[in-house]
Amino acid sequence: MKNSRREFLKLAAVSAMGIGAARLGFLGDAPAHAAGLPTVGNYEEGLKAKHWGMAVYSAKFTPERIAACRKACHDEHNVPDIAGPKEIKWFWGASYEESFPTEHGHYLSEEVEHRQFPLLCNQCETPMCVKVCPTQATFQRPDGIVMMDFHRCIGCRYCMAGCPFGARSFNFQDPRPFIKDFNPHFPTRMRGVVEKCNFCAERLAVGKLPKCVEAAEGALVFGDLSDEQSDIRKVLREHFAIRRKPDAGTSPSVYYIL
Amino acid sequence: MYNAKYIIPGILFFLALALVPVVYNMGHQFEVKPELPKDQKECVLPTNEMRDKHMQLLNEWRNEAVRDGSRIFVNAKGQKYVKSLTNTCMSCHPDKAKFCDRCHETVGVAPYCWDCHNLTPNQKSPIPPVASAATGGH
Ligand code: SF4
Ligand code: SF4
Numbered sequence: 129m130k131n132s133r134r135e136f137l138k139l140a141a142v143s144a145m146g147i148g149a150a151r152l153g154f155l156g157d158a159p160a161h162a163a164g165l166p167t168v169g170n171y172e173e174g175l176k177a178k179h180w181g182m183a184v185y186s187a188k189f190t191p192e193r194i195a196a197c198r199k200a201c202h203d204e205h206n207v208p209d210i211a212g213p214k215e216i217k218w219f220w221g222a223s224y225e226e227s228f229p230t231e232h233g234h235y236l237s238e239e240v241e242h243r244q245f246p247l248l249c250n251q252c253e254t255p256m257c258v259k260v261c262p263t264q265a266t267f268q269r270p271d272g273i274v275m276m277d278f279h280r281c282i283g284c285r286y287c288m289a290g291c292p293f294g295a296r297s298f299n300f301q302d303p304r305p306f307i308k309d310f311n312p313h314f315p316t317r318m319r320g321v322v323e324k325c326n327f328c329a330e331r332l333a334v335g336k337l338p339k340c341v342e343a344a345e346g347a348l349v350f351g352d353l354s355d356e357q358s359d360i361r362k363v364l365r366e367h368f369a370i371r372r373k374p375d376a377g378t379s380p381s382v383y384y385i386l
Numbered sequence: 387m388y389n390a391k392y393i394i395p396g397i398l399f400f401l402a403l404a405l406v407p408v409v410y411n412m413g414h415q416f417e418v419k420p421e422l423p424k425d426q427k428e429c430v431l432p433t434n435e436m437r438d439k440h441m442q443l444l445n446e447w448r449n450e451a452v453r454d455g456s457r458i459f460v461n462a463k464g465q466k467y468v469k470s471l472t473n474t475c476m477s478c479h480p481d482k483a484k485f486c487d488r489c490h491e492t493v494g495v496a497p498y499c500w501d502c503h504n505l506t507p508n509q510k511s512p513i514p515p516v517a518s519a520a521t522g523g524h
Contacts, residue, residue: 166473168467168468171458267453277453302514304514307511310510312472315472318498329455
C-alpha cells in the first residue's frame with residue numbers, strides 16, 4: 129500500500145512536470161526582443177516632472193491616426209483585443225458629443241462637431257477613482273500620474289463608477305488568448321482586475337515618451353505642466369484648449385486644443 | 387473527568403492522526419535540484435538568502451517599483467540590478483519548469499505570479515493560464 133501510494137505520487141509529480149514542460153515546449157528565443165531589454169543605465173536616465181500632462185491637437189486627429197495611436201498603446205501594454213461590451217481600452221476615439229457632453233452648443237462649427245477625438249485616462253489632478261478605491265490599488269504619484277497597482281486590485285469596480293470619463297475597463301475574462309501582438313517585456317493582466325492608461329510610467333522610467341505620443345507624429349504634446357518653459361506650456365499658451373467635463377471637478381491633466 | 391474514557395482516547399487518536407504526516411516524513415530529506423544558469427555565477431543576493439527570502443525580495447521589489455517608482459536595486463556589494471521579475475530574474479532563469487517549478491511543486495506552493503508576468507523576456511506569445519494547482523487555480 130505504502131509503496132503504491134509513493135509510486136502514484138511520483139507518477140503524478142512527473143506527469144505534472146511533463147505537462148509543465150509541454151506548455152513551454154513551443155517557446156523559442158526571440159533575440160530581437162532580448163536586445164531591447166532596458167538596462168540599469170536606462171533607468172538612471174528616466175524622465176522626471178512635477179506634473180505630467182498632455183496637450184492634444186485635436187484638428188490633427190483623423191480616425192486613422194487615432195487607430196494608429198491606439199494600436200501602438202495597446203500593443204505596448206498587451207491590451208487584449210476583445211470586441212463588444214467586454215472591450216478593454218486604454219486609448220480610443222469618440223465623437224464631440226461623447227467627449228465634451230457639457231460643452232454642447234446648438235450651432236457648432238461643423239468641422240469640430242464631426243471630428244473624432246482621441247480619449248484616454250485624463251490623469252486627473254483630483255482623481256475620483258483614487259478617492260473611491262478601497263484598497264489603494266489606484267493611487268496618485270507625486271508627479272501626478274494616476275497609477276494602478278494590479279497586485280492590489282480586488283475588482284470591486286468602484287473606480288469605474290467613480291471615473292466620470294469611462295477611462296477604465298474591467299477584465300471579465302482571461303485576456304491572454306486575445307492578445308495579438310505580444311510584448312514580452314510588459315505583464316498581462318488576469319481576470320477580475322480593472323485597468324487603464326498609465327501615462328506610460330514604465331517608459332518614462334527609462335527616458336522614453338509615451339507610446340501614443342511617439343505614434344501621433346506631433347499631434348500629442350507631452351510634458352511638465354508645472355514648468356513654464358516646457359513645450360506643453362508653450363503650446364497651451366499659444367492655443368485655446370479645453371478639458372473634458374470641467375464640472376466633474378476632477379481637473380484633468382489632458383488638454384484638448386480645438 | 388466526565389466521560390474521560392471516551393474523551394482521552396479520542397484526543398489521543400486525533401493527535402496520532404495529526405502527527406502521521408510528520409512521523410511518516412521524519413528522517414526523509416527532500417532534495418531539489420533546480421537547474422542553475424550556466425553563464426552566470428552570482429545572483430542578486432547570496433544563494434542561501436535567495437532560497438529563503440526570494441518571495442520577500444520580490445514583494446519589496448514590486449512595491450518599490452510600482453508604488454514608489456524606485457526601479458534600481460543595489461545589493462551589499464554595490465552591484466545594481468533592475469527590479470523586475472521577468473526582465474531580471476527570468477532572463478537568467480529562463481526555464482520556469484526547470485527552476486521555479488521544481489521547488490514550488492516539491493513543497494506544494496502555487497504562486498500566481500505567472501498569471502500576469504511573462505515567463506522570460508524572450509517569450510514569444512502569452513501563455514493562457516490553465517486551471518490547475520500549478521497556476522494557483524485561477
Ligand atoms: S480620467 Fe478617470 S480613471 Fe483617469 S484619473 Fe481621472 S477619474 Fe481616474
Ligand atoms: S500615455 Fe501610454 S498608456 Fe496612456 S494612452 Fe498613451 S500610450 Fe497608452
